[in-house]
Amino acid sequence: MLIENTVALGLILLISYFYRRKRRVAISIAILPIAIIPFSQILSLIINSFLDIDIIYIIMTLLSLGITAFLIGIFAKNINKKSARNTYVAVCGLYALISTFAFIYKFFYDK
Numbered sequence: 001m002l003i004e005n006t007v008a009l010g011l012i013l014l015i016s017y018f019y020r021r022k023r024r025v026a027i028s029i030a031i032l033p034i035a036i037i038p039f040s041q042i043l044s045l046i047i048n049s050f051l052d053i054d055i056i057y058i059i060m061t062l063l064s065l066g067i068t069a070f071l072i073g074i075f076a077k078n079i080n081k082k083s084a085r086n087t088y089v090a091v092c093g094l095y096a097l098i099s100t101f102a103f104i105y106k107f108f109y110d111k
Contacts, residue, residue, distance in 0.1 A: 001103065001106060001107060002042060002045055005042045006038070006042065008037075008038040008099070009035055009038040009039055012031060015031055026078070033075065033092065034092055034095055037065065037096055038099075039064075040060050040063070041060070041061055041064070044056055044057045044061060045057065054107075054108075057104075057107055062100070065097070065100045072088075075088075076088055076089050
């Protein structure tokens with residue numbers, strides 16, 4: 001799971017970097033909240049390897065989902081067009097929700 005999270009984090013940061021290079025800084029920053037989930041999962045996997053307590057992984061992953069949702073909501077307030085705002089919230093929110101529960105499922109059923 002470390003590889004999947006590292007690849008997801010790398011792709012998100014790469015997409016953000018390319019938007020930054022195109023001088024679209026607002027989009028580049030708006031993408032970054034979804035990078036919190038893979039980063040926290042990598043961190044919780046490292047902590048879990050030392051402590052061997054599975055609940056730490058779940059707590060950190062769900063906490064990162066809450067932080068991501070909060071930041072998506074903050075960044076969505078800066079989008080003026082309603083359809084663009086709804087699309088941003090739907091796409092980023094669904095990605096965060098699906099990836100969180102997919103990684104939790106994979107953590108417990110692929111041991």
